[in-house]
Amino acid sequence: MAHHLESLVLRHTHRLVTPTGSAGEGVVEGGAVGEGTTAARQLDAALTSVGFKLSAELLDRLSRLSEAAVVHTARRTLRTVGEMVGDHVRHNAYFIDFPANVPDTEEFWAECVAKALGDETSRENTLKQLKRGALNLLGLPTYGRYQHTYEEMLAAQDELIAAAGDRITVLHLGRDLDDELTDLYLALAGSTTPLGEDDLTDLKTLAVRCALGPQPEAIPVRENRAVVNEARLGIGADLLLDTVTDVLRLACALSGGDVTLQEPTRFRTLPRPLRRALLAGLDAVVAANPAKLADVHAHREPFKRLGERLHPHEYPRWPHAADVFAVARGEKQARSFDSRLEKLLDEFDVLGAVKLLKSAPGKLFRTLDLLLRIAADQKERDAVVAASVEAAPQVSGRVVLSVREHLHNRARETDEPRIFVNRRGRAWVTPDFRAPLPDADRDRLITALDAEIRRRLPTPDRVLLDPDVLDVALPLSGRATAAGLGVLPRGSTSPVDGDQLRFFVYWKQSETRTDYDLSALLLHADYSTDSWLSYTSLKTVGGEHSGDITEAPDGASEFINLSLGRVRSTFIVPQVNIFSGEGFEEVEESFFGFMLRDGEQKGRPFEPRTARMKSDLRGTGRVALPLAFQRGDDGRWRAKWLHMYRKGITSANRVEENQLSVAKAVRAIVEREQLMVRYLIDLLPADTTTVHEWDGTSLPAEPVTYIGLERPEGLHPDSQIITLENLRDLIPS
Structure with missing residues (x-):
């Protein structure tokens, strides 16, 4: 459990909980300082190979521990950062020396047919299919399955030579575990914007541990309040309830359901103490303000089903709670606010x-x-x-x-269309009338x-600004992004500095055979199709596909490599299509990411220190659109973050069939102007706040408010730091 909590802190803050240990575990107490120096430097080197490094302060702290203590910390840290960047799995490629020697599609298919005809077990069936004029690629013994081991693939690839452009994420020294967990709990629970699904799960873990400690001044987001109330209920603390819907959300939490109320919850049979707590909460809310009964109409069906579990008739001492369910069943009138508003709008009043x-x-x-x-x-x-x-x-x-x-x-x-993206990432586009x-x-x-x-913004004396953060979209909802590393909110743009762009998908099926297809749609400036890369088009101008993998019992990866200098299109739109099998929320694991390399950098298909981002795929559609790449008028490429899922069809989703709908969705996001971080910076009063853009070198000696993508080393310890991990703190309450 301790490792899980330390990992949680590291993922959210990029800080290591202060490494400690008793004298018996090797902490230096009066002995030679620096016993763990060698082990600490080895850890730093190991981290560098996956794109991370220890801050000078953290390296010094580890060096003062024993070798055993450092090794213990190293194992946990390397495991966590490996998961953060996607290096905890083996990324094999169908073509062993990808991106070199990728064949033309027809040439590759002909080779697979020739091998099938040379195999006694598959020859007869292949001949029958050829006579009928319709060939099933999945029936060919060498198609869609790795023909070499992961170790053989590694042996065939050159070593990666480090380059100045490789990603380095600095890990900083944190405080002790309790302090870090408390701070993280307060930040998540008190967030002014809704959390993403993974953050909400982490808040639930933290709330159980922190329910008796310091609490945020306010919990403005209702689903956050439901998670906290569940923990408070477990320790007998007072509940935070001011609407009947708060009680409904709490009941959903107790049943393991959706506290956002977007998905139906199957209410469990609750123990009598919990039933009493929910009924008492409902009674108190309505007794304080009977008009709150009108809120029941928005969720009548869930309230009906909840009433069947709570048995309010057994508790006559809480008559107002019984009124809630009477309204839900239509036995008691409570004119809702929305009905009155709808009547006025219908009358154009x-x-x-x-x-x-x-x-x-x-x-x-x-x-x-x-x-x-x-x-x-x-x-x-x-x-x-x-x-x-x-x-x-x-x-x-x-x-x-x-x-x-x-x-x-x-x-x-x-004449741009309107786009709507729901809480699960499902997007749909409609004309704007x-x-x-x-x-x-x-x-x-x-x-x-x-x-x-402007009135609500704080007015710090001095702001130090990483210019790359200016074009990051304000995170008005945690659901406008995805869990992962280096992920920006939907609508953000970020520079793409590198000659070679490579994106990847990894998935591991849970129970049934599952085939995900990584594709790339290349569009002209007017969003019309130029070409694409997929399992049906393994090569195009400037690009190569790593080959089709059609099942993933042990996990599978696909890659697309593009030489940006040779791409003639304006947009590159990677997509992950579910061809068959389990959805993104059903597989054991699935994630997407992209890497950038200098023109001469070789290396394995997946090199973690060249990875710029890795995001989980957890949407409800059958076509995932994580981001797009756009070439500007100046010839430079930038990423535009989408975080969208298209519905697609039940099976056999392919880039050829969805190119028009994908282009419409991309256009709707690209053409919409988001509020970026620069909007808030421009609102800061020039007479009281000095804003300096950081040049990446020297740092001021005095405290500042730093706003950037990542925290630099050497900031004054009293500085306020806002990075991707807590960017929501920019949103005023």
């Missing part, structure tokens, strides 16, 4: 809707666009704008920023929202 929405600022902001479009005259539009400006201070920071971004994109005269918003009203709102965000 904008002034009545505005009056009602003043009591629900967040819902007012989410209805702004519609209200402005259906307003009959300027008087009504003025009322909408005035109410929004008045309500802005009561609206959460992420909603204000989301509406600000929305209004910016509505200002553009465009909305009427335009009046320029003056939109501009007034944008100015007011900018002022509101």
Whole structure:
């Protein structure tokens, strides 16, 4: 358990919990300082081979331990960073010396047929298929299965020669385990934006351990509150409940269900003490504010099923809890806010809707666009704008920023389609038939929202800025990204500095035969298809595919290599298609990533220190679109982060069939302008805050607020540090 918690800290913070041990385990106490120096340097060298290194402070701390203590730390650390970058598995390639000597597709298929005809066990069946004029590649004995071992592949490849452009992620010295876990718990629980699925799972682990310790001042995200309430319930602490939906989310947590309420939960039979706690919580919420009964309508069916498990009729002392389920069954009336609002909107009563929405600022902001479009005259539009400006201070920071971004994109005269991406990453695209918003009203709102965000921002004396972070999209939701290493929020852009671009997918099936296909769609500037790389097109201008693997009982990898200087297209869109078998959420493991190498760098198909990112594939569609690469007018390539899944079809998804739908989805993201980190930086007051762009060399001696992709070595210990791991801290509450 201790290793799991230390690993959790390392993944989230890139810090090692302070290495400790008793004298019996070899900590130096009055003995020779530096007993672990050799082992610490060996660990640093081992980390460098996978793209990590120890900070000077951490190396010094380890050097003061015994060899045994350092080795113990090394084993845990190397295991964790290997998983972070994807080096914990064996990445084999079908073509043993990939990317060299990849054959033409037809040549390769002909070779497979020739080998099948030369094999007595497959000759007859192959001849029958050839006579019918339809050949099943999967029936050929040498197709889709590794023809060599991992060790044989390694022996056939050159050693990687280190280059200045290789990725190096610095690991820093942390504090003791309890302090690190407490800080991480407070950060996750108090997040102003929804967490991703993996972070929510980690919060659950932390909440159990930290429920009795310090708590955040507020837990604004409801699903976070449900996870914390589950832990508090386990120790008998007071629950944090102010709506009936809070109780429903807690019940979902207790049943191992979805606390976001997006997926149906099958409620378990709960022990009597838990049933009493939930009913008492419902009763207290409704007793304090009977109007909260109206919230039941939004989740009537789940409340009905929950009532069947809680048996409220057995507890007459909590009559208000019984009212909740009576409303769900339709036996008691509770007119909902949404029904009243819907009636007003149906009647185009904008002034009545505005009056009602003043009591629900967040819902007012989410209805702004519609209200402005259906307003009959300027008087009504003025009322909408005035109410929004008045309500802005009561609206959460992420909603204000989301509406600000929305209004910016509505200002553009465009025929671009709208794209929607749900919490599970599933994306769909639709034409935009909305009427335009009046320029003056939109501009007034944008100015007011900018002022509101500026008011909420902290005003540090000095900001040190990594310029690469300026084009990172503000993380308004943790679900707009994926778990992994070096992953940026959807819509972000980042430079691609290297001659050779190589991306990869790894998957390991759980029970049934599973075939994932890594492909790349190459698009012109107008998003029309230029060409593609896939198992049906192993080579194109500047690119090679590593070969098709059609099953993964022990895990399988596929690669695509591209020489960027030779690619003539404007966009490169990697995709992972499920051809057959288990989905991304059903396999034992699946992840995607990309590497960058200098033109002369050889090495294995997978070299961890050249990997720029690795992200888990855990979406509900059958086609994954992690990111795209775009060549700018200056000839330089940049990555555009997508984190999308297309529905696809049940089986046999192929790049040839989905090229049009993928191009539409990519276009919708690329053409949409996101709010980036630079937006917040530009709002900082110039008269009180000095912003310096860091040149990557010298660091100031005094404390600063540092904002960048990774934490540099040598910052003053009192500096506030914001990197990818805690970028959500930029979002004001």
